[in-house]
Amino acid sequence: MSEGVEKMPKWVPRAIVVFLLGAALLVAIAWMLFRVRSLIIVILVSLFLSFAIEPAVNWLARRGWRRGPATLSMFALILLAIGGFLYAMGAVLAEQITKLTAEAPGYIREIEHWLEARFGIVLETDALVAEFSTGGSAARLASNVAGDLVSIGTALMSLIFQTLTVLLFTFYLVADGPKLRRLLCSALSPKRQALMLKGWEIAIDKTGAYIYSRTLLGLAAFLVHWLIFALLEVPSPVPLALWVGIMSQFVPVAGTYLAGLLPILIALLHEPITALWVLLAIAIYQQLENYLFAPRITSQTMNIHPAVAFGTVILGASLLGVVGTLLAVPVAATIQAFVSTYIRRHELIDSDLLDDEGAESEVQE
Template identity: 55%
Template sequence: MGSQPFPLRRPMTKQASETTTLPPWARRAVLSLLVGIAGLWYLRGVVSALRPLLMVLLVSLFLSFALEPAVNRLERRGMRRGPGTFLVLAIMVGALGGFGIQVGSLLAEQVTDFSENVPSYLAEIDSWLEDSFGIEHATADLRSEYDSGALAKRLSEVAEDLARFGTTVVNVLFNLFTVGLFTFYLVAEGPKLRRIICSFLPERHQRHVLEVWDLAIEKTGGYILSRSLLALASSLVHWAAFEAIGLPSSLALALWVGVMSQFVPVVGTYIAGALPLVTALLGDPADALWVMAAVAAYQQVENYLLAPRITAHTMQLHVAVAFGAVIAGSAVLGVVGALLALPAAATIQSVIAAEAERHEVVEHLIAESSLRRGHGERPPSD
């Protein structure tokens, strides 16, 4: 039986060829899509490469907002804007450098004392466990590791690192020269910069830009002012308390508590109280109870007496809004975002409050809503 040959494909007619050919606009659309995707990919790489610079500009912008009220005050007193900006920046850098050196020296001292007194601490723990629970030689492994020199070596390395902490802070401040330079020019040339920006905008947009700019300066400056006043009050009160308790390096510990509790959002209070608590535990555990009592008592006074009065004149921000802003800022920009979240949220809130239209609340509708939920009294019928 012979094989049946395959049928030959029929030649494509001109009409069928025209129907399967892509129209010219489709080719252009596909090409534009590919070029757009490639451009976005390249732009993503550029933004990623410029991320450090953008972070520097963002930090510099908020620093300029925070420093401009002080520079404006010096300018009104007769000092030129350039020297006034330099003076304010020098004071800020000196304060941060002094704080870093004080705290770094304190941490190095505490770690060194701890490493030297490890045997006595282990002996006290062994004695307490044996007397309380009948457990003998509970810290034998740690004692042997310390006697061999391994633990002491680790602790000495940590102490050496902490001893360089204060110097490292100063070096980092100098390495952040770019931030200082941008901040200096943003503050010193602030009026000129605003004039240049407004020259590209119509009059109605100029008004909005200047209002938002002024709000940002007011809220950021108010945030720094309120936090600084609260930090000063906290440092003074804790200094007196730590002196009365008898803690070593009471001034450095008080500065730590004041600065960390005010300028580190959400968890700053807990971080601030940890260092004096550990310092007290290394000396006398009974002092740790007094430290906890002092920190907790002042926190209540600050929350219900000092903070409402100070922030009422500087920056009002709901606790839930502040907490959400810190979470969002840390998710987007990390530590920098968490630190800048509160003044940014206050500025956005003020802009919305200024621009949004408000209406009078209809009270009887609120009363009816409460009644439907089982709260309140029935409104009187007409």
């Protein structure tokens, strides 16, 4: 007599159904998040900007300003500064591009004669010179841009729409900040309300500290490079110094290299030896900033380890691209401050591994 087949436990089909439903729900959530990723990025950028602007708005509100007009005033000030920077840089680039196009044939002829006289190398550069002459491809570049006005206009309209969306969200987050926090806290228990408000306060403090420290370092970079460029007689010293101050401080990782590249190229067009002095001056100032200025300023505003900052920038770039690189450092500082607030610190035991001098002596031995 054969043994009866064991019956499947009743919970197995139910577990399979629950698993499939859970997997389907996760896929649906991931799909929806992917579809609204642009909105999520806009909200994150708006939240970051609101944290940066709110301290100034609160300062004005304590002096009798209504939050709406105070927020609009800060917006106007920021947009005026950005507009002035873009106008100055646009004028510099237009001037240098025009100069390069006009003087390129002379540069090419000089290189041709130098190679022939020094190394006996004969180059045929007539075709290349013709590209920069009247009617050449490089000279017609401005007219060719007109043919792409449709695509340029479409991209510009998209950028304007996203910018206005960010500004609208930021305005409501700042102007109606207390009202929004009251609405959120009304759905939480008193303990959770205190936790949420503490996190919000830390985020505002750390983001404000980040902007403050970057602004101080940017101002120092602007003043020093303005003096250097003026002494070296680099064209347009004020806009170039402004470029260095902003790009080196507010664009993580690559900002330092982008900041130095433009002044070096413009100095190279002016005088090659000047470009070498500009490169040397920028490199020296960067070392002074890294080891002297930045530690003193950030220790008073936002103390975060450089390795942690670099890692969070890479993580932010992987998750959100350019937006992630801009938000990474203040977000990391906020998380670090929030965690340190609720982590209990203990007294350290004696160990050579905890002693800098002990570690150095072991290495020397």
